[in-house]
Amino acid sequence: MALMGQAHFVRQELGSGNHAAAMRLLAELVAHLDRHVQREETGIFRAMRTSGEFLDEVDALEGEHRGFAAVVAALDPDSPDSVVDVTHLLDDLDVHVEREDLGIFPVSVVTLGADGWAIVDEAHTRSPSFLLDAATATPTPS
Secondary structure, eight states: OOHHHHHHHHHHHTTTHHHHEEEEEOOOOOOOHHHHHHHHTHHHHHHHHHHOOOOHHHEEEHHHHHHHHHHHOOOTTSSSSHHHHHHHHHHHHHHHHHHHHIIIIIHHHHHHHHHHHHHHHHHHHHHHOGOOOTOOOOOOOO
């Protein structure tokens, strides 16, 4: 997944002590994560809600989305704890993505009917993936 690739580069810069580059890459990751979350919540999560399937899991995943936004808003790049805070954020994001990839996404393939996939398609049309941005390139370490 592209977001996890971006997270890897943030970790790499943190590990090499290049804090400024890590924060720049984190800002790019967060912008992409925000778009991704919007697509999930208005697409597949909305479709799952409409179908009445796995509502507790959708609630939990959306709660994690709100939690990520709160952590990002509270990050202080000048704090002596910023490296630890960013690392924890990226660790939590890894777990979240794995839960989606191994849980709700495969389940949706077999539970959503045509109406559900129409909701997903509509969300994707309204908010194309950041991967389709012409200006988006795979971040590289500075």
